[in-house]
Amino acid sequence: MNKHVSNRINTLLEIHKMSEYELSAKLGRSKSYINKIVSGKAYPSMQGLFDICDYFEITPEEFFSSAKTEDIQLIAQIHKDLKELDSETLALLHDIILRMKQNQK
Secondary structure (H helix, E strand, O other): OHHHHHHHHHHHHHHOOOOHHHHHHHOOOOOOHHHHHHOOOOOOOHHHHHHHHHHHOOOHHHHHOOOOHHHHHHHHHHHHHHOOOOHHHHHHHHHHHHHHHHHHO
């Protein structure tokens, strides 16, 4: 499990062009907090994991998912964007998504 945590955090850091130190600071933790987790010297607490997920705007389920991190980030952004659309537009997008899913089969 720790390898997945380490890999996922490293990927998130790369996507957001952040250092371990920067993430530690953004989370209000010690300078070496993320480094210890990534190097396998420590595990994040449950709250620490929630804080990391909140910062990157993903759910714990998405964090532990086997899906590509880039896809998870894109889905999270799409979800945020969808919240700003009116009901009629959402219904149209849903119809498009259903048609696309049918075409993939």
